[in-house]
Amino acid sequence: MTYSTQMDAARKGIITKEMEIAAKKEGIKAEDLRAQIAAGTAIIPCNKHHKSIDPNAIGSKLKTKINVNLGTSRDWSDIDMEYGKVQSAVDMGAEAIMDLSTFGDTEKFRMKLTSECPAMIGTVPIYDAVVYYHKPLKEITSEEWLAVARMHAEQGVDFMTIHCGINIETARRFKRNKRRMNIVSRGGSIIYAWMEMTGNENPFFEHFDELLDICEEHDVTLSLGDACRPGCLDDATDSVQIGELSTLGELTLRAWKRNVQVMIEGPGHMPLNQIAANMEVEKTLCHGAPFYVLGPLVTDIAPGYDHITAAIGGAIAAASGAAFLCYVTPAEHLRLPDVNDVKEGIIASKIAAHAADIAKGLPGAMDQDNKMADARRRLDWEEIYRCSIDSEKARRYHEEAAPEKEDTCSMCGNFCAVKNMNKILDGEIVSIFDE
Amino acid sequence: MTYSTQMDAARKGIITKEMEIAAKKEGIKAEDLRAQIAAGTAIIPCNKHHKSIDPNAIGSKLKTKINVNLGTSRDWSDIDMEYGKVQSAVDMGAEAIMDLSTFGDTEKFRMKLTSECPAMIGTVPIYDAVVYYHKPLKEITSEEWLAVARMHAEQGVDFMTIHCGINIETARRFKRNKRRMNIVSRGGSIIYAWMEMTGNENPFFEHFDELLDICEEHDVTLSLGDACRPGCLDDATDSVQIGELSTLGELTLRAWKRNVQVMIEGPGHMPLNQIAANMEVEKTLCHGAPFYVLGPLVTDIAPGYDHITAAIGGAIAAASGAAFLCYVTPAEHLRLPDVNDVKEGIIASKIAAHAADIAKGLPGAMDQDNKMADARRRLDWEEIYRCSIDSEKARRYHEEAAPEKEDTCSMCGNFCAVKNMNKILDGEIVSIFDE
Numbered sequence: 001m002t003y004s005t006q007m008d009a010a011r012k013g014i015i016t017k018e019m020e021i022a023a024k025k026e027g028i029k030a031e032d033l034r035a036q037i038a039a040g041t042a043i044i045p046c047n048k049h050h051k052s053i054d055p056n057a058i059g060s061k062l063k064t065k066i067n068v069n070l071g072t073s074r075d076w077s078d079i080d081m082e083y084g085k086v087q088s089a090v091d092m093g094a095e096a097i098m099d100l101s102t103f104g105d106t107e108k109f110r111m112k113l114t115s116e117c118p119a120m121i122g123t124v125p126i127y128d129a130v131v132y133y134h135k136p137l138k139e140i141t142s143e144e145w146l147a148v149a150r151m152h153a154e155q156g157v158d159f160m161t162i163h164c165g166i167n168i169e170t171a172r173r174f175k176r177n178k179r180r181m182n183i184v185s186r187g188g189s190i191i192y193a194w195m196e197m198t199g200n201e202n203p204f205f206e207h208f209d210e211l212l213d214i215c216e217e218h219d220v221t222l223s224l225g226d227a228c229r230p231g232c233l234d235d236a237t238d239s240v241q242i243g244e245l246s247t248l249g250e251l252t253l254r255a256w257k258r259n260v261q262v263m264i265e266g267p268g269h270m271p272l273n274q275i276a277a278n279m280e281v282e283k284t285l286c287h288g289a290p291f292y293v294l295g296p297l298v299t300d301i302a303p304g305y306d307h308i309t310a311a312i313g314g315a316i317a318a319a320s321g322a323a324f325l326c327y328v329t330p331a332e333h334l335r336l337p338d339v340n341d342v343k344e345g346i347i348a349s350k351i352a353a354h355a356a357d358i359a360k361g362l363p364g365a366m367d368q369d370n371k372m373a374d375a376r377r378r379l380d381w382e383e384i385y386r387c388s389i390d391s392e393k394a395r396r397y398h399e400e401a402a403p404e405k406e407d408t409c410s411m412c413g414n415f416c417a418v419k420n421m422n423k424i425l426d427g428e429i430v431s432i433f434d435e
Numbered sequence: 436m437t438y439s440t441q442m443d444a445a446r447k448g449i450i451t452k453e454m455e456i457a458a459k460k461e462g463i464k465a466e467d468l469r470a471q472i473a474a475g476t477a478i479i480p481c482n483k484h485h486k487s488i489d490p491n492a493i494g495s496k497l498k499t500k501i502n503v504n505l506g507t508s509r510d511w512s513d514i515d516m517e518y519g520k521v522q523s524a525v526d527m528g529a530e531a532i533m534d535l536s537t538f539g540d541t542e543k544f545r546m547k548l549t550s551e552c553p554a555m556i557g558t559v560p561i562y563d564a565v566v567y568y569h570k571p572l573k574e575i576t577s578e579e580w581l582a583v584a585r586m587h588a589e590q591g592v593d594f595m596t597i598h599c600g601i602n603i604e605t606a607r608r609f610k611r612n613k614r615r616m617n618i619v620s621r622g623g624s625i626i627y628a629w630m631e632m633t634g635n636e637n638p639f640f641e642h643f644d645e646l647l648d649i650c651e652e653h654d655v656t657l658s659l660g661d662a663c664r665p666g667c668l669d670d671a672t673d674s675v676q677i678g679e680l681s682t683l684g685e686l687t688l689r690a691w692k693r694n695v696q697v698m699i700e701g702p703g704h705m706p707l708n709q710i711a712a713n714m715e716v717e718k719t720l721c722h723g724a725p726f727y728v729l730g731p732l733v734t735d736i737a738p739g740y741d742h743i744t745a746a747i748g749g750a751i752a753a754a755s756g757a758a759f760l761c762y763v764t765p766a767e768h769l770r771l772p773d774v775n776d777v778k779e780g781i782i783a784s785k786i787a788a789h790a791a792d793i794a795k796g797l798p799g800a801m802d803q804d805n806k807m808a809d810a811r812r813r814l815d816w817e818e819i820y821r822c823s824i825d826s827e828k829a830r831r832y833h834e835e836a837a838p839e840k841e842d843t844c845s846m847c848g849n850f851c852a853v854k855n856m857n858k859i860l861d862g863e864i865v866s867i868f869d870e
Contacts, residue, residue, distance in 0.1 A: 311746070315733065369667065403770070417618060420628055
């Protein structure tokens with residue numbers, strides 16, 4: 001029996017090899033995953049032409065996945081150097097790489113990703129169209145916008161962010177409702193400006209069926225972009241954001257009719273107390289399609305530390321139903337991230353994802369934490385390093401301040417509660433200063 | 436009219452000058468704060484002998500406060516250098532300093548703090564007793580334990596962590612209920628070992644009335660220590676932790692009868708989904724006394740990044756009712772923090788506290804975020820730096836990767852959504868590559 005997309009296969013009762021691989025990683029039955037994919041609540045972004053992929057599934061009942069944004073830019077245009085960052089991101093546990101290249105030979109870099117990289121690859125064709133056509137924005141035609149999406153699909157991209165929701169209706173709603181930060185989505189602002197300058201409808205909304213043809217043919221997952229995501233706390237959960245989300249929900253149903261896999265992009269900047277509610281609203285308005293969030297950042301005042309503000313928001317979001325976290329680095333809002341920022345961003349996102357998986361009660365989610373606790377009780381430092389999310393840093397921190405006693409650390413020294421409890425429970429004398 | 440403690444004053448209807456100062460900082464009426472202090476739901480730790488204090492109130496309806504642990508140790512015993520760290524912690528916004536000194540002339544450092552420092556000062560007399568008597572642990576007498584607490588009170592300490600809850604009953608419960616990490620509280624493990632070795636009841640529990648005499652006389656706030664706080668996720672919210680919390684609640688009522696101010700210390704390590712429930716349970720078992728949490732850390736596997744795991748847990752805890760956050764640095768579990776770790780820890784805690792204050796809907800909590808959003812919309816970088824929690828880092832990050840255009844940053848360059856939206860809303864042409 002043949003199938004077009006993973007969703008088509010799932011609906012026909014077929015368990016694909018991608019479902020088998022992804023289900024095994026989750027520790028669930030392939031049949032369970034198939035049912036989630038058939039229902040649209042899980043996806044396996046996996047373009048037929050991306051042969052090097054090691055597939056992963058994304059869904060609120062599965063392990064939380066993380067995405068890392070990379071790509072060539074005016075400042076960093078060396079393809080091999082950028083690919084090195086991709087490899088280290090994958091080594092650190094990123095399940096997805098979004099290639100946001102905006103400079104140089106973007107096609108060459110993209111092709112390298114879809115022929116060599118095991119992570120799922122996402123792109124934003126709108127950015128690439130601006131680079132590709134290299135002409136005044138308003139002169140790009142609807143056909144040309146679509147053509148770049150087709151090219152990405154043919155080149156093996158697993159998921160594409162397409163800002164279909166910022167249509168004329170959404171633009172009108174935006175104009176009626178004043179926002180402090182307007183539109184902060186790059187792709188969203190480009191489409192909005194193009195619509196304003198040309199007077200035309202959003203090409204991806206107007207020609208949504210053609211976009212679905214492309215996605216169905218190559219099995220590209222649509223990542224429905226939120227042009228109107230809040231860019232500051234004060235704009236969060238306003239009628240512009242929720243109105244656009246509602247439109248994305250309608251488009252989700254149209255995509256599902258064509259067996260096209262869908263995820264929904266989400267906030268953004270948001271007060272902590274609104275996060276759980278937003279996850280619920282997405283679930284109803286978008287019919288359970290996986291939610292892919294950028295943050296949310298729980299305060300606006302911490303540039304330089306937005307990996308932390310995003311980890312707070314991301315952990316709560318994922319524990320409340322978000323399936324996929326876009327990493328945020330300390331450089332967010334300030335400059336392109338360097339190699340160290342990328343690492344800090346990935347680790348903060350992995351912490352948020354892991355904390356959420358434990359909170360969701362996923363089987364085995366706490367195994368590594370329990371191993372760590374056992375190692376700590378035994379003061380087995382080598383095992384502590386092995387259980388650490390960053391073994392090198394744990395070892396360096398512990399070893400560079402030599403502990404007074406080999407089995408403790410310099411934080412407590414002889415006051416170490418773990419050591420003293422082990423002693424007293426073994427019936428030994430505990431003292432602190434008379435040893 | 437005279438009064439013994441702030442609570443005694445509040446109950447007599449007196450608005451003290453400390454209440455006036457603290458209420459002004461909260462933007463609330465002094466009478467409102469007085470009522471909270473009378474009810475025990477807010478405290479102003481403020482020893483009568485601490486003349487240099489700039490008082491602050493702690494309570495779940497007030498701004499979330501943070502504490503920074505410092506103190507001399509075998510590795511860092513220079514009093515002036517350690518006091519330098521105290522000053523920079525206060526400059527960065529710490530409302531409290533806990534002096535956990537375990538080496539050298541602890542009295543001299545403590546006296547310097549209570550005669551010069553504007554932050555509230557906390558200590559753990561148990562640690563100091565071990566240093567002070569310098570003899571085998573089991574030879575320290577009940578009277579001697581109490582004498583050190585009296586000395587700290589006389590020397591102007593504003594709040595003392597006293598592990599009164601780890602009594603014989605709690606110790607029996609601990610023995611019946613196996614835990615992965617046993618007891619990880621330093622003070623708790625010392626008292627437990629002392630009880631096991633001497634066969635005596637916990638001196639602070641047995642002589643609780645004498646402790647109250649001391650606290651009432653000098654207006655020392657009791658910070659009831661949780662010896663049995665979970666030391667790993669797997670031990671969280673177990674009967675040992677909750678049983679001890681229940682005992683602390685009983686002691687709270689006894690303290691309040693004597694007009695002694697009380698806060699309760701809390702976890703620790705805890706899965707994210709248990710945090711809000713723990714805040715509620717504390718509120719009922721401890722009758723609304725302010726909750727002072729260490730973390731909670733939402734995973735055990737991130738040594739080197741526990742300022743992040745604690746910021747996630749702390750933000751949720753404070754948004755759910757915790758009033759006071761103890762900072763956690765990247766060095767937690769590994770070694771004593773250095774100056775940079777202290778800074779990272781303070782900033783992460785301030786982010787968590789601020790995010791929680793916004794979530795609680797405190798009046799004006801979002802003012803700085805709104806200013807930041809306005810500055811970002813205008814691409815006013817000097818104002819962005821001014822609104823940043825760490826102006827120096829924000830400036831350095833932005834300026835060290837020179838933006839292609841002066842008014843954007845190197846993250847998006849010409850793709851900057853903010854710039855392009857400002858243009859199109861002003862009726863200007865937006866393009867990306869043809870300028």
